[in-house]
Amino acid sequence: MSGAFRCIVLIPSYNSGELLHRTVAEVLTVWPEVVVVSDGSQDGSQHALDDLLPHHAGLHLVRLQRNGGKGRAVLYGAQWAAQAGFTHILTMDADGQHPARSLPEFMAESRQNPQAMILGKPVFGPDAPALRVWGRKLSNGLVWLETAGAVKDCLFGFRVYPLPPFLQAMQKSRFMRGFDFDPEIAVRLVWIGVAAVNKPAPVQYLEKSDGGISHFQYGRDNARLTFMHIRLFLTWLWRMFCGKRKPFLSTKHDQNCG
Structure with missing residues (x-):
């Protein structure tokens, strides 16, 4: 990738309530370029900013008329960012889980490794629900296999992506538009030769009394993740044993949590 490094923080938002304003305000204290994609929000948060x-001047809002899922919202934001001349996007959630204070170090890591994706590796605190911590182990194990260990955590959405390969992978697939976005895009990018740098970052889980929200629907989204893993695993087998295998890139370097 040639040219100057230009990265924008991309925040997809669907009915994020008061947390959206708080999250964006915190980001603006450490990084001036932000684009928020309001994904068909109807709770008033589309006007929260x-x-x-x-x-x-560096804060932008893209409003989508209907809710289409996280991956679709990120794709719209990425296309907007590419047209605006940005080379990278840093994705983070609107719900306060991801640490705005970690933005500068993730940006610096991406500037040093502009061809790679910088993947957040969550450091869980005592507030992390045990069900979520243990529930992600199966997904992480399958993705570890499918990427030869390159991706350490497939569900944590605090990441920096180089835009050209990101858009290439997203536009070639009709999947990755909902909750399956975070794990599948990481796998697909490794498969097309994008190196992964895994970097630890703290994660915070807010209680409902603090405005915490979750749009995860256990039946629908677990079914979507199951279908995704079946597709990816079958593709991995085909690549491994049918003569179509391309070399996997392991992590450029894995930064341990301490």
């Missing part, structure tokens, strides 16, 4: 937009 009205007081910030006039005072921050």
Whole structure:
């Protein structure tokens, strides 16, 4: 990748309530370029940034009329960012889980490794629900196999992507538009030769009393993840044993949690 490094923080948002304003305000204290994609929100959060937009030239809002899923929202934001001249996007959630204070070090890592994707590796605190911590182990194990150990955590959405390969992978697939986005895009990018740098980052789980929200639907989204893993595993087998295998890139370097 040639040219100057330009990265924008991309935040997909669907009915994020008051957390959206808080998250964006925290990001703006450490990084001036932000694009928020309001994914068909109907709870008033599509207007949550009205007081910030006039005072921050680098803050942008893209409104989608209907809710299409996280992956679709990120794709719209990535296309917007590419047209605006950015070379990279840093994705993070609107729900306060991802640490705005870690943005500068992730940006610095991406600047040093512009061809790679920088993947957040969550450091769980005592507030992390045990069901979520243990529930992701199966997904991580399958993705570890499918990427020869390159991806350490497939569900943590705090990441930096180089835009050209990201858009290439997304536009070639009709999948990765919902909750299956985070794990599948990491696998697909490794398969097309994008190196992975795994970097630890803290994760915070907010209680409902603090505004915490979750749009994960156990039946629908677990079915989607199961279908995704079946597709990826069958593709991995085909690549491994049918003469179509391309060399996997392991992590460029894995930064341990301490």
